[in-house]
Structures are given as structure tokens and as C-alpha cells.
Amino acid sequence: MENNFDLQDSFGREHNYLRISITEHCNLRCSYCMPEEGISLTPKSHLMTAEEIIYIAKTFVSYGVTKIRLTGGEPLVRKDAAAIIQELGKLGVDLSITTNGILVPNFITTFKEANIKTINISIDSLVKEKFNKITRRNYFETVFDNIDLLIQEGFKVRLNVVLIKEFNDDEIHDFIKLTKDKNIKIRFIEFMPFSGNQWDKTKLVSYAEIMEIIQSEYAFSEIERLVDAPNDTAKNFKIKSYLGSFAVISSVTNPFCSTCNRIRLTADGKLKNCLFSNSETSLLETLRAGASILPLIQQNLLSKKAVRAGMDDDLKFQNPELFSQNRSMIAIGG
Template identity: 65%
Template sequence: MDTNKNILQDTFGRNHTYLRISLTELCNLRCTYCMPAEGIQLSPKSHIMSYDEVYEIAKTFVDNGVTKIRLTGGEPLVRRDIDVILKKLASLPVELSMTSNAVIIDRFIEILKSCNIKNINVSLDSLNAEKFKTITRRNDFDKVYGNIMLLIKEGFNVKLNAVLIKGFNDNEIIDFIGLTKELPISVRFIEFMPFDGNKWDKAKMVSYAKIMEIVHSNFNEKQVIRIQDAPNDTSKNYTIKDYKGSFAIISSVTNPFCDSCNRIRLTANGRLKNCLFSSSESDLLTPLREGKSIEPLIQKAIQTKFKVRGGMDTLEKLEKPDLHNQNRSMITIGG
């Protein structure tokens, strides 16, 4: 292996400058598409990265070219040492952001500001309190919605992530877009994706094409404006004329964005996943604890990344449970 090369560049020429770090497998919600109904087998506490280990691994990535880090979970804010982690990572020359379910985020407004975290993605799959309770198995809609309004008031850039499931919340697409009329937010519709234990079925998926069909049945052609996507963007972005916010579609299943992918994921137990759909992982935590360099392992993991969706390059392959069930449940990967 040529160690003089950029260790974050894969065999397809993609440079991986965006690291998503899961801080915990724990969560205060139980979303059906994320966590199996029976729960999960948690990693032993001793197998979870400490705040120093999170920092050391993150620093290695930043030293090699990572410019953006997003903290995920589970719910990252349930970690007792989250304030220490935020302060340590904020010392790195990197854009720091977070994905949260916003249940308790009101307690962390000041620390988020002090660490220069401006971009917050919030998972919200329904604007209906009963549906919210059904999908999260918790009764926290009012708290979450109130905290979304608080984040906007406090000046954060807020994106709402909604996983669409046919027959459940696909009738709320226009309601979600309606939020963007007066609120400077981005609502992002995410195609239902297969992970271990979430009972994925293609028939439950609401495709990019279907979403746009619904949009165009409610707004005329001149009202729906295509926005220029950012480099390496996972979403196709739109706004409605004269609306303050925008909406987007993340079509990981029907229109994957793999050609421009710059993302890699670090699980809470210190394993590197070179793709969200990949069933293989590289243990970075054990060699780090043994005092070994993790750079060769990072390079090897990047070099073995498939061109498309962890090797599942067709919908037919995605529909085979023996392929996607080898992956983790979403909660142990990191949102």
C-alpha cells in the first residue's frame, strides 16, 4: 500500500472529507425504521470510545483531510460527557455539526453555540402527535416541535429529516413543505432504506419520483424551483416560489448519489464503515488502544469501498434480506 497517497481517496477517485461520528448506541426514542422492536444488543461500555478516543481518531482524520464532522447516535446528547466531547472536537480545524432528535436539545443551546455548531439536523417523521408516538414509541412530539422552534429562534440552521413510509406519513409531504413557507428551514424527505431489523419492504418506500409527483400535483411548474445542489450533496434541493425555506429529497435507494460520495462513518464502538450500506467494518479502536497507527487501516478501508451502496448496485440486490441483514440496525451505525 502506498502510504504517500491520500489515505482518504478511494479507487474511484472520491476524496472522503466528511466524517460522521456516532457517539452512542443509546437513544431516548425507539423509531421503528431505526431500532428493531425487540431492541438491540448494546456494545459493552468498555467497547465504546471514550471522549479522548473520539478526539484522537477524529484528529487523525482531520490531519489527513477531513473538513467536516457530524455527530450522531443513537442520540448524541444522551452521553454524559457530551460537553467535553464538543469542546475537544471544537478545537480542531473542522466544521462541526450534529444530528439530533431534539428531545433534550434545549438544555444544550449555549454549549452548542460556544462550540460554533451552527447546523443541526433534526429527525421528525410526522407533524401529527399520534403518528409521532406510533413511529417513535414515545410521546414527545410537543417537546420536539417546541425545540425545533427554539433552535430556529436561536439562529441555528435547521434541517428536518423525515423518513417517508407509504401509507403512514406520505400524506404529510405537502404539510411538511408548508412549514417552509414562513420558516427558514430545509425539510428533507428520505427514502425508506433497508437495515437489520427494520422490516424493509420496497412496497413501503416512497420514491423520489412519487414525491415529485405529489409536489407537482399541489404546486404549478413555475412555483417549484430547483436549487443548485452543493458539492457532494446527498439531496436534490427545491424551494417553492416566495417561501422562506426549502425542501429536498434524499433518494439513496432509487437514485443513489454514490459517484460524488465523500462520507465515511465511525461507529460508537470505534469501527469504520466506508459506506452506510456496507456490511464490512474496520476496527480502529483496538489498535488505537494498543498504541498502533490507525492510518494504514483507514486507507485499507477506503480502498475497499464499493462504487455503489456497499456493492448492492441494483434494487434487486437491495431486496435480498441476506445482503442487507448483514448490516447493523441503523441505531448502531449512526444517523
């Protein structure tokens, strides 16, 4: 099977993008990401070692993966994060990372040595009190100082903003104004359902609503629709006179499943073929038993559904009996 192996699912979608969670730990407690009471963390012995992460990553790269993104939890809290980043940087892929930004000053040199060019920062409010409320921590100034540091150091910075109705949807204009003089990209993300994050559709700020809010401030002629990259999850725009840009990721109201090229590896070595999938395939047990993980990878990909893990209509997607069986976002890796 190895000779004919590729990373294609039964719908002909090629998967060249691997997202690897390297830890379930985080130094924040964001409400949309994890339950208020926290989660039961996987015992350390059941988590991938640095060597196992590198081995699995190399396997995927040898069969066509060209992009790897590191996630968590907060990936930079892992003690051997720098070593993992450096080794992955040797694979010749487009390596990037999603972080909350708190620890980035300690990793500037590591990022550059690993040829990381793009860094996503998760941040959901420009108001200190709201930032502290949603993260349940007090790192507001630290994160904003580090965003400026990354820009100064020449990284492409993208701010991931999960919009929640009547919480931060009144800050859409403020986020876009950040792009006037900063060469950053703001990515507005529709609030998605996961275990323990108290999701319901009334909290959703849809793509249509986001654009309506933006158009209430800017004339249609001022908003430029940018060309989306192949397999892009985001619809990209900019205000013509502004330095930076913005985008909307509409996983709920306008899913982009037909061009999905992503596969996810959790910190405990399980493969998820969709962010919303309840089913997972454990690669780690087979790897530690000394057997080939390729049949498991192929099986996992061939079981991938056409749309959102089979939740192909609005009723299914809103059904808590379906989405509550999934892990919380912090345990998936985003």
C-alpha cells in the same frame, strides 16, 4: 505510508466528511431505526472514550477531513457529550449534529461555543398520534417547541423525514407548508433497508412519487430547483414564495455514490466506508494496542465499492440476505 497518505478510494473519491456516532443509546425507539425489541448494546468498555473520539477525529482532520457530523443513537444522551462537542469545536472543521431534538435546550450554549451552525432534527410526522407511534415515546410537543427554540437562537435547522408509504406520505404537503414562514429545510428521505426495520420496497416512497405529490399541489413554475452543494446527497428545491426550502434524499432509487465523500465511525470505533456495507474495520483495537490506525483507514477506503457496498442493482438491494447482515441504523449512526 504516512507521507503519501490521503483519504482517497480506488475510484478517486476524496473523503473529507466524517460522521461519528458517539453512542448507541437513544431516548426514542423509532421503528425504521431499530427493531421493536431493541438491540443488544455494546459493553461500555468496547465503546470509544471521549479521548479516543477526539484522537481519531484529529487523525482524520490532519489528512483532509473538513466536516464532522455527530450522530448516535441520540448523541445528546451521552453524559460527556458537551465535552466532546467542545473539543471537536476546536478542530476548525464544519461541525454539525443530528439529534431528535429532545435535549437541545441543555446544549444551546455548547453548540454556539463549538461554532455549530446547522442542526438536523429527525422527525417523521406532524400528527401527534403518528409521531408517538413511530417513536414509541411521547415527546411530540417537546420536539416542536425545541425546533422553534433553535430557529430563534439562529441555527440553521433541517428536519429529516423518513417517508413510509401509507404512514406519513400523506403529510408531504404539510411539511412543505412549514417552510412558508419558517426558514427551515425539510429533507424527505427514502426508506432504506437495515437489520430489523421490516423494510420492503412496497413501503418505499420514491423520489419520483414524492415529486409527483408535490407537483399535485404546486404548479411547475412555483417549484424552484436550487443549486446542490458539491457532494450533496440531496436534490434541493423551494417553493418560490416560501421562506424555507425542501430536498429529497433518494438513496434507494437514485443513489449518489459517484460523488460520495463520506465515511462513518461507529460508537465502538469501527469504520464503515458505506452506510449499506456489511464489512467494518475496527480502529479501536489497534489504537488501544498503541499501533498506527492509518493502514486500517487506507485499507478500509480502498475496499469501498463503486455503488452501495456492491448492491449495484435493484435485486441485490432488495435481497434481505444482503441488507439484513448490516447493523440496525441506531448502531451505525446514520
